[in-house]
Amino acid sequence: MATLDLTQENFESTVLENDFVIVDFWAPWCGPCRAFAPIYDQVSENHLDIIFAKVNTEAEQAIAGSFQIRSIPTLMVFREKVIIYSQPGSLPASALEDLIVKVRELDMAQVHKEIAEEQAGHA
Template structure:
């Protein structure tokens, strides 16, 4: 599957769906982004069941600000609408493949329980 351009209008629908979604935050002027782009595209072609999105930080400044993107490229990985990974910097193909394998292997029921436990812990106690 080829990569898809994502804007603020498409963002929630794409990221919130079931399955794995990778996001590459990038800009045309960014050297590391240009280095990472063909790697990202190559890996996307090996995984037609995964959505590989690209977000142009210059065109989508509001979205970039909402996610506090300070360095590019930044890679985010969501599964079933849950943010599982975020890291700035270009990854080599092998590291990207390893990351995908780890995300595929996750027990999402366990992840959801952990997220709920963290939310409950973050809420002020109701006495």
């Protein structure tokens, strides 16, 4: 599956309508971003049930700003509408595969419960 380019128009719906979304924040002038792109594309072929998306931070500055992206590439993983992982820097294919395994293994019912408890404590 090819990666999906996210824009202001489709970012929110993509995250809300899919259980597992990985987003690569990048820019055309970024050397490490260009080096990471083929790794990201290759790993996406192994996981057809996951949405692999990209945000061009030059073209979509509002999205990058809303997530406080300060360094690129930055990978962000959403699972059931929750940000599970957000880290700058590129990953080798093996580390990206390991991250996907760990995110798949998460008990999302427990994650949602902890978020609800935390929000209730701040109410």
